[in-house]
Amino acid sequence: MHVLVTGSNGFIGQNLIVHLNELETYNVLTFSRENSIDELKELISQADAIIHLAGENRPADVSTFNIVNTELTQLLCDEVRSSGRLIPILFASSIQADFDNPYGRSKLAAEIIFEKLVIETGNPVFIYRLPGVFGKWCRPNKHSVVATFCNNIANGLPIQINEPSKELTLVYIDDVVTEFINAINPQLENHTTLAVSPEYKISVGELALQINNFRNCRKSLVSEQVGNGLIRLLYSAYTSYLPPDQFSYSVPVYSDHRGLFVEMLKTKDSGQFSFFTAHPGVTRGGHYHHSKTEKFMVIRGTARFGFRHVVNNESHEIVTNGNESIVVDTVPGWTHDITNIGDDDLIVMLWSNEIFNRDNPDTIVSEV
Secondary structure, three states, rough: EEEEOOOOOOOOHHHHHHHHHHHOOOOOEOOOOOOOHHHHHHHHHOOOOOEEEEOOOOOOOOOOHHHHHHHHHHHHHHHHHHHOEEEEEEEEEHHHHHHHHHHHHHHHHHHHHHHHHHHOOOOOOEEEOOEEEOOOOOOOOOHHHHHHHHHHHHHOOHHHHHOOOEEEEEEHHHHHHHHHHHOOOOOOOOOOOOOOOOOEEEEEHHHHHHHHHHHHHHHOOOOOOOOOHHHHHHHHHHOOOOOOOOOOOOOOOEEEOOOOEEEEEEEEOOOOOEEEEEEOOOOOEEOOOOOOOOOEEEEEEEEEEEEEEEOOOOOEEEEEEEEOEEEEEEEOEEEEEEEEHHHHHHHHEEEEEOOOOOOOOOOOOOOO
């Protein structure tokens, strides 16, 4: 299936084309500002479907709104009409089409042109009025406040907030791309969805606070709750604006005669991740917890885990090494330690179900 994407070098276009190229069923034809109108006509003659993204939303001259958003749409429709073929067209409009401003009027005019094409020829047209779209490769200071905040905060630049309580309606780029691909899929009959979901709501002030929190987590090591929903997607967008020299960062390393202890990541409600080393013959631990629990996995070397019940003195021992994928739990009320019984340094991954609190460590020294 030959899919023509206009505005192919834009934010949505780049993401869409990457996804289409991952699918064997599509051959992508591209049209951008670098192409001529004659080239567009030739591309339309080859197309089995058209995704019309080409548009202008913040030009230096407002007359450009009509040239790009309206006149280009008219030319596209005229070519489809003269081809004598029914070529499904998806048009990325904007919720601004409901507003009386130059951009909104140009988008509304384009919608009317497409509606006329449908009435006159029966050509399928899907019109999506998109709210703010955010995600990787969105240009700051042009496409969205999300892009601007992410870019500036990631790169140590100031941001400006004029209306902190103003509510934003957002959709994520991958959801937009999925909806667009489904819309032109000839195997899906009676496609009637003309909105991208889910939509997310957040105020400008909350957005700025959240993105600043992403930046600060590298110092505190406490991750935001980035596993699902809007926070997950904002974090993905934020990280896409990090320059290569910020792809890595250092964390504190605690060293003594036994080896190293390194805290890697802390969470607000699911504990923290660390790792430690132990030199040959070294024993670490020798304490118990009332409520805290931990999980250990030996990554390199050989270790002996010793356990003793603090009341009845029942004992237990586990030996494991880096060639095994074995998780060892510590259990409340059992004192425990770990000894490097190998010839090389021991490396052990550690998860604790709570962030270490020096004022209330729940760690009571007790020999095994």
